[in-house]
Amino acid sequence: MFRLLRPFEYLEPSCVAEAVEMLVRYGEKARIFAGGTDLVISMKKRQIVPDYLIAIGHLSELDFIEAEPNGTLRLGPLATHARLAASPLVWQRFPMLATACNEVGTPQVRNMGTIGGNVCKAGPSQDTPPVLVSLEAKLHLVGPSGKRTVPMDQFCTGPFCTVLAQDELVVEIEIPPLPPRSAGCYKWITKITATDETLAGAGVVVVLKEDGSFEDVRIGLGSVAPMAIRARRAESLLRGTWPEAAQIAEAAQIASEEAEPRSRAAYRRRMVQVLVNEGVTEMQRQIAASMQEAGR
Amino acid sequence: MKTVATFTVNGLPHEIAVEPHQLLIEVLREHLGLTGTKHSCGVGNCGACTVLVDGTPELACLTLAMEVRDKSVLTIEGLAKEGLLHPLQQAFVDYGAIQCGYCTPGMILTGKALLDDNPDPTEHEVREALAGNICRCTGYVKIVEAVLAAAEVMRKGGN
Amino acid sequence: MEGHAADNRKSAVHQGAEVAQFSVVGTRIRQPDGPAKATGEAKFAGDISLPGMLIGKILRSPYPHAVIKSIDTSKAEALPGVMAVLTPDNVAEWKTFDRGMKDMPLVAGGYRVPSEEAVVNKVARHYGDAIAAVAAVDEHTAEEAIELLEVEYELLPFVLDAEEAMQPDAPQVSDLAPDNVGKHLFYPYPEGDVDKALAEADLVVSGVFSTHKQDHCTQETAACVAYLDASGRLNVWSQCQLAHLGRRELASIFKMPVNRIKLMTPFVGGSFGQRGAVCAEPIAVALALRSKRPVRLVFSREDNFLGLESRTGFKKIDIKMGFTSDGTLTAIKTQMIGTLGGYMGCGPMSSVIGMTLAMGHYRCPNRFGEAHMVMTNTPVSGAMRGFGNDAMMFCIEQLMDDAARRLGIDPIDIRLKNAKEPGEIASMGLELESTYMEDCLQLGAEAFGWHEKRTQAKKDEGPIKRGYGMATMSHCTGAAPLYLEHSNAMVKFNEDGSADLTVHPAPVGQHIWGALSQICAEELGIRAEDVHIVTGDTDVTLFEYGSDASRSTYAIGGATLRAARQAKEQMLARAAEMLEVPADRLEVKDRVVVVKGRPDKTVTVAEVCYDAIYAFGGRATNFAGKQSFESTWNSPTYGAYFAEVEVNTETGRVHVPRFVTAIDCGKAINPMAVEGQLEGGLQQGLGYALTENFIVNPKTGVVETDNYDSYKVPGALDMPDSTVLIVDKPDPKGPFGAKGVGEPGMVGIPPCIANAVYDAIGVRLRDLPMTPERVLEALTEKTEGETETVRGE
The missing domain is CATH 1.10.150.120 ([2Fe-2S]-binding domain)
Known part of the structure; x- marks a missing residue:
């Protein structure tokens, strides 16, 4: 019901190290401020009332989209969703991430909001976490005692909770390359309208062996549990097999049982089933087709 | 604490003393009298407060004024040139x-x-x-x- | 610059042969307010700034039912810059009011609602009820002051559901309704013996339906600026759709003569019925009077969802319709239970208006309807575009489809069979002046490809099931004879032949200034751009009931036409003297007065007007007309709607790729504006049918959908490909043949989509909105039942 923000002190660190110092100094009273699309709303609603905002938007060392020769993609936390969605580096290597970035909020929100913010908010219905989870991304964190790396699926501990310490900052999101004969996609359904929040999202990565069997499959689910999760039971049902429609459907069913949705629970579970089924089936077909193409 | 900063709005520099917690929409509407930028939902869903920041559509009601100090802001009032509609x-x-x-x-x-x-x-x-x-x-x-x-x-x- | 604007590509105007040749009416003029709005220059209430102005802010109840035991204002008042604090205990000097403004003798066939709402309330009757307010030097200080108010609540038991509220042991919402039934109302035009007719019918179709509370979602939230000037006059910038009634209501609350209030109407960012009630005004004025400073009060989006009236939802609409085997409708019986919320407001009449319009849509000799409008501890219900007709047509048009299917008749044919003809009694109890529903059906069916689509075999599209549906509706043009219908207009000629038209419609975006300038210019024989609209100030404008009930073009246009005619007659009399011919030999077109049959004998309108104003020797005058219009008839507008839907049987989502609307709104004064009304109505109708849902937590009474992040209106990507067709045949009574077109755009949408969904998946969705869960549930029931399940039968 409030349209404006309560006063706070605005701090502008000149580098990551200084940002960390500020976090150490001000502790719980401080918040990192980047794109602002989530934080400003929470501050208007008085859900978060920080005394200090540590603005990092101008730190160019956190703003990059880079690819290594081996295929690893390195993303600065300040990369906006719009830039990620439009980046050829992202499109070519991980189209599923571009898809997810393009699904966040509205065009204006995508122009402002950053992937670091999307990940650190750790809201249950963010779009990038299920994709990052299925891509087995790693987050590089910096704190007063140095750097550490956390796998994406261990980053969130609950709704709006992460392992990020009060004095730590995400400085990079690293996405390892996918092996040959692999493909991934992001399947989602919104709550009701086209630009609505995501009701259920599934990041699906499939890796085939040369014989066509599933070497690996990774299913990241978003918006259907307190945080983005891997549907590991569904994955293991498929791994090492030559699944046909019925088995994929069974895996999708199991994935829906792995989901722990709170509201609209039955419907969300049902949608998990639809999305996983669709995603796995499509990726299996896509890789098989490109293998056939390559074999010619 | 108020900061005096230069804001480039519709091609013109303006020196304004702003509080860090002021939103861009407040500076545009209350300080500069540019009421063409509208407040509607406040939560980033409606686009009524859209302005162009360095040419990109952003939401003035979710932007801290401090964040656009070195950028160029275009509001609806800056679009018509010499009385001629865009x-x-x-x-x-x-x-x-x-x-x-x-x-x-x-x-x-x-x-x-x-x-x-x-x-x-x-x-x-x-x-x-x-x-x-x-x-x-x-x-x-x-x-x-x-x-x-x-x-x-x-x-x-x-x- | 030519006055005509761009042509529209997807719509068409089908002129009847009998249409007279107009030079201004019927053209696609640009709106006079377009450039101001395109450049950001247009001032809305929230854009107004005055020297020394304070900002107001409201504190709302976090509980659905609670006594405000006390409010400790000391911390707020100690905050520098806080200039006024209103609490339930310090507003007693002002009178209570009914926000629907129906405590005044406006309603002929309806009811009067006693006043029971205070500027801020001692007992919060719903989550979000206003219980205190502050005014401070800026919005930051006002927000901080609100956060510093310390309220002691005594929680009361609450009831949220209309049917539960009717139970004997339910908590009582209002002293005015001991049994919580705020109003027990009946269909005002009953006829025949409906039970007997149903018993004798060859076919009875019936169903129990429900509709929901839709928020208007005006893009501008409620706002008001008020100040008491040094001479003791109250100046108010108000968004009220009914400006003169708003002024009268404020005069009553604040105990002032009406002419000590100057009510000004700025541009208003949408209304759709919401500003037909008192909104931000009472609190803004009270803060201004208390602080003795100008005050601007602008609602947040949450304030809008919680504090204003929105569409009245019906918990239950039970309808039975009887038919003979040839498809003749013989009986309609309706029982409604509506949800009013914490105050009565405009809500109760949505039942009567809905029954009146919908049960009178078709010829039917036996009709009976009854409504219990029930108070609950939820935000207040009122009028929104359609005003109950939307809910009733949702039911009736689905049952018509059921009947058509059972009887093996094409859905279009069964509607034509029962359509009324001119001369019969129309829905509002008056003679039907004109109806071209058949034209609507023909044009719409042709553009949509109805007959081909309904007969061709459906392709296999996997989980997607495609369906085609249609519906019709009629809606009032103004509210006669149920509500007050009184408009006034003044027209004066200037010395250069231009004219000023003084009227007071609500400029809420419906292109009314343009339409009135066209009516005025057509009659005066000048161009639309020659007419300047003088408006928005009750000091200047004559009494105007206002803009609602799809009446502005018809009623204010009616007054405009008469006033223009009066001014024109004066001008022609003078021209007759100048040309030395009798006035009846003159005609005026495109700024020139011509002697009929003598094209060489002319004088320009400018010359005549100049001669009159600057004449010396006792002959000076200013041509001016002033006329009233009080409608004693009501020509319904008719529409036919056609939808194509795709129902995803896996996700339950309903997608509408294509929609066709065909409308008989009489002569379209500006076809582009008519299209705009229908295209906008489609967005609201689609949202009402599919995406929007006002959700109150059943355990806590908290409104869960208080902003656009949770309450979803359709965006640009959610809309169908839309075609609008205008029949464009004149009504005998409307100005240049026009009828109303504000509300029809949305009324026919939900039943049309529901009928298409039935065609796609064979199940009836009788509850709005048609959510994915409801679609899937209905599909499951159908499968489990093995046979076709028609719920409610």
Whole structure:
């Protein structure tokens, strides 16, 4: 019901190290401020009332989209969703991430909001976490005692909770390359309208062996549990097999049982089933087709 | 603590003392009297407060004024040049794309960013670009038509 | 610059042969307010700034039912810059009011609602009820002051559901309704013996339906600026759709003569019925009077969802319709239970208006309807575009489809069979002046490809099931004879032949200034751009009931036409003297007065007007007309709607790729504006049918959908490809043949989509909105039942 923000002190660190110092100094009273699309709303609603905002938007060392020769993609936390969605580096290597970035909020929100913010908010219905989870991304964190790396699926501990310490900052999101004969996609359904929040999202990565069997499959689910999760039971049902429609459907069913949705629970579970089924089936077909193409 | 900063709005520099917790929409509306930037939902869903920051549509109600100090802000008031409506403004008037007019500034600015980037969009591309701007009056039909018509005028270099 | 605007590509105007040749009416003029709105120059209430102005802010109840035991204002008042604090205990000097403004003798066939709402309330009757307010030097200080108010609540038991509220042991919402039934109302035009007719019918179709509370979602939230000037006059910038009634209501609350209030109407960012009630005004004025400073009060989006009236939802609409085997409708019986919320407001009449319009849509000799409008501890219900007709047509048009299917008749044919003809009694109890529903059906069916689509075999599209549906509706043109119908207009000629038209419609975006300038210019024989609209100030404008009930073009246009005619007659009399011919030999067109049959003998309108104003020797005059219009008839507008839907049987999502609307709104004064009304109505109708849902937590009474992040209106990507067709045949009574077109755009949408969904998946969705869960549930029931399940039968 409030349209404006309560006063706070605005701090502008000149580098990551200084940002960390500020976090150490001000502790719980401080918040990192980047794109602002989530934080400003929470501050208007008085859900978060920080005394200090540590603005990092101008730190160019956190703003990059880079690819290594081996295929690893390195993303600065300040990369906006719009830039990620439009980046050829992202499109070519991980189209599923571009898809997810393009699904966040509205065009204006995508122009402002950053992937670091999307990940650190750790809201249950963010779009990038299920994709990052299925891509087995790693987050590089910096704190007063140095750097550490956390796998994406261990980053969130609950709704709006992460392992990020009060004095730590995400400085990079690293996405390892996918092996040959692999493909991934992001399947989602919104709550009701086209630009609505995501009701259920599934990041699906499939890796085939040369014989066509599933070497690996990774299913990241978003918006259907307190945080983005891997549907590991569904994955293991498929791994090492030559699944046909019925088995994929069974895996999708199991994935829906792995989901722990709170509201609209039955419907969300049902949608998990639809999305996983669709995603796995499509990726299996896509890789098989490109293998056939390559074999010619 | 107030900071005196320079804001470039509609091509002109303004020196303004702002509090860090002030939003861009407050500076535009209350300090500069640029009331064409509208407040509607406050939570990033409606696009009424859209302004162009370095040419990109952003939401003035979710932006701290401090964050745009070194950037160029365009509001609806800066679009017409020397009394001549921008082709998008003219098309909105001509095609009946304005009813109550409250979403209009945000729509036109979002449309401008689209056409600057993509001079020949399809209807679907126009709808995608405008997906974050809610209109409750027009059903978007005439708005989409106006953007497409303006694109054609601009491609021909006309005003 | 030519006055004509761009042509629209997807719509068409089908002129009847009998249409007279107009030069201004019927053209697609640009709106006079377009450039101001396109440049950001247009001032809305929230854009107004005055020297020394304060900002107001409201504190709302976090509980659905609670006594405000006390409010400790000391911390707020100690905050520098806080200039006024209103609490329930310090507003007693002002009178209570009914926000629907129906405590005044406006309603002929309806009811009067006693006043029971205070500026801020001692007992919060719903989540979000206003219980305190502050005014401070800026919005930051006002927000901080609100956060510093310390309220002691005594929680009361609450009831949220209309049917539960009717139970004997339910908590009582209002002293005015001991049994919580705020109003027990009946269909005002009953006829025949409906039970007997149903018993004798060859076919009875029936169903129990429900509709929901839709928020208007005006893009501008409620706002008001008020100040008491040094001479003791109250100046108010108000968004009220009914400006003169708003002024009268404020005069009553604040105990002032009406002419000590100057009510000004700025541009209003949408209304759709919401500003037909008192909104931000009472609190803004009270803060201004208390602080003795100008005050601007702008609602947040949440304030809008919680504090204003929105569409009245019906918990239950039970309808039975009887038919003979040839498809003749013989009986309609309706029982409604509506949800009013914490105050009565405009809500109760949505039942009567809905029954009146919908049960009188078709010829039917036996009709009976009854409504219990029930108070609950939820935000207040009122009028929104359609005003109950939307809910009733949702039911009736689905049952018509059921009947058509059972009887093996095409859905279009069964509607034509029962359509009324001119001369019969129309829905509002008056003679039907004109109806071209058949034209609507023909044009719409042709453009949509109805007959081909309904007969061709459906392709296999996997989980997507495609369906085609249609519906019709009629809606009032103004509210006669149920509500007050009184408009006034003044027209004066200036010395250069231009004219000023003084009227007071609500400029809420419906292109009314343009339409009135066209009516005025057509009659005066000048161009639309020659007419300047003088408006928006009750000091200047004559009494105007206002803009609602799809009446502005018809009623204010009616007054405009008469006033223009009066001014024109004066001008022609003078021209007759100048040309030395009798006035009846003159005609005026495109700014020139011509002697009929003598094209060489002319004088310009400018010359005549100049001669009159600057004449010396006792002959000076200013041509001016002033006329009243009080409608004693009501010509319904008719529409036919056609939808194509895709129902995803896996996700339950309903997608509408294509929609066709065909409308008989009489002569379209500006076809582009008519299209705009129907295209906008489609967005609201689609949202009402599919995406929007006002959700109150059943356990806590908290409104869960208080902003656009949770309450979803359709965006540009959610809309169908839309075609609007205008029949364009004149009504005998409307100005240049026009009828109303504000509300029809949305009324026919939900039943049309529901009928298309039935065609796609064979199940009836009788509850709005048609959510994915409801679609899937209905599909499951159908499968489990093995046979076609029609719920409610």
